[in-house]
Amino acid sequence: MTPKTILITGATDGIGQATAHQLAAQGHRVLLHGRNPARGQAALTQIQNATGNAHLEYFNADLASLRQVRQLAADVQAKHSRLDVLLLNAGVIAPKRTLSEDGFELTFAVNHLAYFLLTHLLLEMLKQSAPARVVVVASQVHHSGQINFNDLQLERGYSGPKAYSNSKLANVLFANELAARLAGTGVTVNSLHPGVINTKLLRAGWGGGGASVETGAATSVYLATSAAVEGVTGKYFSNQQESTPSAASRNPALQKQLWDVSAQMVRVAA
Numbered sequence: 001m002t003p004k005t006i007l008i009t010g011a012t013d014g015i016g017q018a019t020a021h022q023l024a025a026q027g028h029r030v031l032l033h034g035r036n037p038a039r040g041q042a043a044l045t046q047i048q049n050a051t052g053n054a055h056l057e058y059f060n061a062d063l064a065s066l067r068q069v070r071q072l073a074a075d076v077q078a079k080h081s082r083l084d085v086l087l088l089n090a091g092v093i094a095p096k097r098t099l100s101e102d103g104f105e106l107t108f109a110v111n112h113l114a115y116f117l118l119t120h121l122l123l124e125m126l127k128q129s130a131p132a133r134v135v136v137v138a139s140q141v142h143h144s145g146q147i148n149f150n151d152l153q154l155e156r157g158y159s160g161p162k163a164y165s166n167s168k169l170a171n172v173l174f175a176n177e178l179a180a181r182l183a184g185t186g187v188t189v190n191s192l193h194p195g196v197i198n199t200k201l202l203r204a205g206w207g208g209g210g211a212s213v214e215t216g217a218a219t220s221v222y223l224a225t226s227a228a229v230e231g232v233t234g235k236y237f238s239n240q241q242e243s244t245p246s247a248a249s250r251n252p253a254l255q256k257q258l259w260d261v262s263a264q265m266v267r268v269a270a
Contacts, residue, residue, distance in 0.1 A: 003055070005083055005129075006224060007031040007076060009063065009118070010090025012043040015137070015194055018217035019089060019224075020056075021047050026225065029055040031076065033090070035062045063090055063114035065101040066266055073121035082129040085224045086122055088115045088171075089137045097158040104265065105153040107160070111167035116174055117266040123187075130186025131230065134178065135223045138171040140193040140238065143246045145169030147258055170258060172236060172245050177255035179234030188233035192219045193243070 006023055010016040012034035024030045024047050032047075034040040040058040048056055057079070061072035076083065092110045100109035119134060126132040145165035154163050175191035182189060194216040222240045223229055236245035248254060263270035 001026060001225065003028050004085055004225065005029045005031065005080060006085040006087060007033065007059075007083060007122075008087040008089055009033045009114075012036065012039045015213050015216040015220070016089040017043050017047075018213040019087065019220045021050065022214070022217050022221045023224065024048075024051040024053040024056060026221075027053060028225070029057075031057050031059055031080075033059045033061060033072065035060065062101075063110045063118075064092075064106060066109075066113070066117060067101070069114050069117050070121065073118055076122065077125060080125075083122060083125045083132065084129050085133045085135065086119060086126060087135045087137070087220060087224055088119070089220065090114070091137065091164075091167075093160045093164045095160045097154060097163075105158075105163060107163040107167050108152065108154075108170070111164070112170040112174065113262060113266055115171065116262045117268065119178065120263075120266070120268050126187050127182075127185050132187045133224060134175070134187065134189040135220055136171050136175040136189070136191040137194055137220060138175070138191045138236070138245075139164075139168040141165040142168035142172050142249060145246075145248070147173070147248070147254060149257065149261065152261070169246065169249060170262075172249035173251075173255045173258050174262070175236075176234055176245075176249060177252075177259045180252075180255075182233070188229075188231065190223050190229070190233060190235050190237060191245070192223060192236065193238040194219055 011020040011032035020030050037060050044056050044058045061068040094106045098106040100106050172191045175189050179189040219240050235242050260270045
């Protein structure tokens with residue numbers, strides 16, 4: 001396997017760290033993103049020591065800040081000339097409605113808008129590195145999500161699980177729309193359900209349980225590196241198998257409307 005340069009958001013704990021560990025063990029150049037420098041350095045050191053892979057780097061940014069998302073993209077571009085895989089993994093669930101630095105509902109801001117903006121900013125780099133891949137970590141709870149353009153920020157009837165489900169539907173809609181827009185460029189885009197995994201996010205939102213983070217990383221690693229999915233795009237995977245996402249996520253009009261609204265929110269051209 002030719003080593004790839006792979007950026008993973010939310011790579012300092014949980015599924016993201018397990019994903020980084022597995023990809024580092026395969027010999028890839030792994031760029032770990034996090035928002036706590038001490039935790040980031042600890043994760044990097046632990047993975048280096050465990051895998052013997054010295055080609056690891058840490059990038060710091062709070063994805064609740066669009067300014068810091070822009071800086072993250074600039075930092076990656078300043079240090080690297082290619083990016084083979086963008087693995088959008090970071091996620092939050094907020095028990096109480098909270099606003100981001102930019103005034104957006106926090107879960108929507110981190111789980112969707114940050115994904116949208118970071119991908120937009122790194123898109124030319126991915127195209128120039130083609131064949132390249134974008135991997136979007138969604139969740140099966142996207143099936144219960146709704147996109148209500150009259151209340152995207154959940155000012156009415158907020159709950160953490162509802163906000164999270166909505167953001168995961170946004171992830172699949174985004175991945176499907178991006179895949180269609182990138183047809184013929186050599187950049188593929190797929191989304192996935194990692195499984196019900198014992199992470200701090202699951203404990204915060206649903207009380208706990210679930211499988212290991214190593215199990216949760218498996219489908220991300222598969223979509224990032226497997227030759228079996230070379231050229232496969234616009235699909236949704238679970239347990240390393242293609243699966244059927246919700247009907248809403250496959251609605252082209254909804255995909256485009258969310259894209260246009262998101263572009264307006266983060267102030268980029270649609």
